């Protein structure tokens with residue numbers, strides 16, 4: 001089969017022929033129809049998040065079940081599916097409680113094993129991790145949910161408990177951030193969006209953000225948000241992942257506010273100096289968000305099926321597998337163009 005492979009950190013990935021994956025016991029092999037290009041893949045490629053080499057990236061996938069391993073109950077060849085980027089083992093107490101996103105024996109396609117920048121990908125624990133796609137959700141849209149949109153959805157609903165009329169601050173308007181803006185607006189919140197890229201702020205406004213803060217022009221982003229929101233945001237998310245944004249996010253909260261860390265903080269960025277004095281005196285809540293388990297997808301898919309959420313609007317470009325490696329190599333660069341999704345299926349409207 002064809003797959004995108006890199007042999008060393010930072011070396012340009014290549015499309016080449018590799019052996020097909022074996023179907024794991026309890027798992028499936030999926031014929032990939034679409035797969036997202038994500039900054040998490042870029043972190044692995046740069047060596048920030050070590051993987052075994054050579055490596056095939058890709059963790060935001062949708063496709064069709066191509067083969068089914070022994071012991072799988074619920075899935076058959078031909079089923080249209082997606083998966084969370086964290087796949088639980090299906091056996092441990094966390095998975096049995098529906099919390100597969102923190103499974104100690106988790107697998108992640110594109111990190112713990114070969115990923116979905118390939119014609120076929122193996123997925124473990126099918127009965128725990130596969131998500132059936134409604135007929136109305138096409139593969140490119142489904143791939144765009146895999147990590148950023150689902151992470152934002154869970155960050156705001158499960159962790160943030162964001163309510164109608166509340167203020168949401170979104171720090172960083174990339175894939176997670178713009179997803180958070182869209183979801184926040186759909187939940188009836190007032191959204192203030194922060195970025196240093198004016199085009200990203202324009203995009204946030206067009207998605208319904210009430211206010212924007214240009215982080216490159218304002219001395220104190222947190223103070224600007226407290227001003228705009230009349231005392232601070234009820235919920236704030238670092239949707240990019242940097243010590244500065246994490247601190248600003250916590251400082252932009254009102255009393256009893258909830259900060260959710262969704263952007264990855266790795267290596268030298270792993271220990272931001274969060275103001276724990278404020279966390280105590282104002283009883284702030286701090287959450288980490290690690291994707292969303294398959295169990296929680298149906299609620300999100302119902303809002304997409306009904307048209308309340310329109311993740312397809314966040315897809316900026318659809319590309320072919322031949323250029324996926326080059327797209328990955330530049331996926332750290334600030335862009336307001338929206339998410340890039342690789343299509344391996346039949347030609348798709350808007351495909352380039």
Ligand SMILES: [Zn+2]
Pocket residue numbers: 088089090091092093094095096100103104105106
């Ligand atoms: Zn588990």
Ligand SMILES: [Zn+2]
Pocket residue numbers: 038039040041059060085146147148
């Ligand atoms: Zn991702």
